[in-house]
Amino acid sequence: MSWRSERIWIELITGSRKTSNFCWAFILFLGSLGFLLVGTSSYLGRNLISLFPSQQIIFFPQGIVMSFYGIAGLFISSYLWCTILWNVGSGYDRFDRKEGIVCIFRWGFPGKNRRIFLRLLMKDIQSIRIAVKEDIYARRILVLYMEIRGQGAIPLTRTDENLTPREIEQKAAELAYFCVYQLKYFEMN
Numbered sequence: 001m002s003w004r005s006e007r008i009w010i011e012l013i014t015g016s017r018k019t020s021n022f023c024w025a026f027i028l029f030l031g032s033l034g035f036l037l038v039g040t041s042s043y044l045g046r047n048l049i050s051l052f053p054s055q056q057i058i059f060f061p062q063g064i065v066m067s068f069y070g071i072a073g074l075f076i077s078s079y080l081w082c083t084i085l086w087n088v089g090s091g092y093d094r095f096d097r098k099e100g101i102v103c104i105f106r107w108g109f110p111g112k113n114r115r116i117f118l119r120l121l122m123k124d125i126q127s128i129r130i131a132v133k134e135d136i137y138a139r140r141i142l143v144l145y146m147e148i149r150g151q152g153a154i155p156l157t158r159t160d161e162n163l164t165p166r167e168i169e170q171k172a173a174e175l176a177y178f179c180v181y182q183l184k185y186f187e188m189n
Helices: 019-044 059-086 166-181
Strands: 002-004 007-015 091-096 101-107 115-121 126-133 140-148 152-155 183-186
Touching: 019 059, 091 166, 126 166, 140 166
Parallel strands: 126 183
Antiparallel strands: 002 007, 007 091, 091 101, 101 115, 126 140, 140 152
16 A cells, blocks of 8 residues: 655555464464363363363373474464564655655564664665565565665565566556666566
């Protein structure tokens, strides 16, 4: 989602509050809770879950392993729920042509660096570039970067956005035109 006027372009960045993260956190929570209940019912010798009679699962070693998987799953699920609650990765990119300033803001994890805020001068932007990367499934991922003099490249898009090559090229061209900079295309392995 973006908002643009004659002199300001604001690009809103979605963080971890995505439908897929909600689904995975919920499924992981229910699955790990099930594992923990089965392990606990095997320890107590009572049926806490009616689907699995406790006599069929012996506490040592099956019940211990089920309890371990349940506890580990609850920790991972709580991590996912915390990233959703804190909305890690969300923020905005603001390009102000009149002031000549680029502001990049992202929310991080709680602590000293919870707010990540970069304020750059537009004259320090060397280029807007598109990098092509391949993931472990041999899929090509296009990432939009902003090259900053003395600071390297700052990614402007996430790798999981799944933009088509046409969409990312159009976004890069519009941003380069808005900032009046050259466009570079790199293929990275």
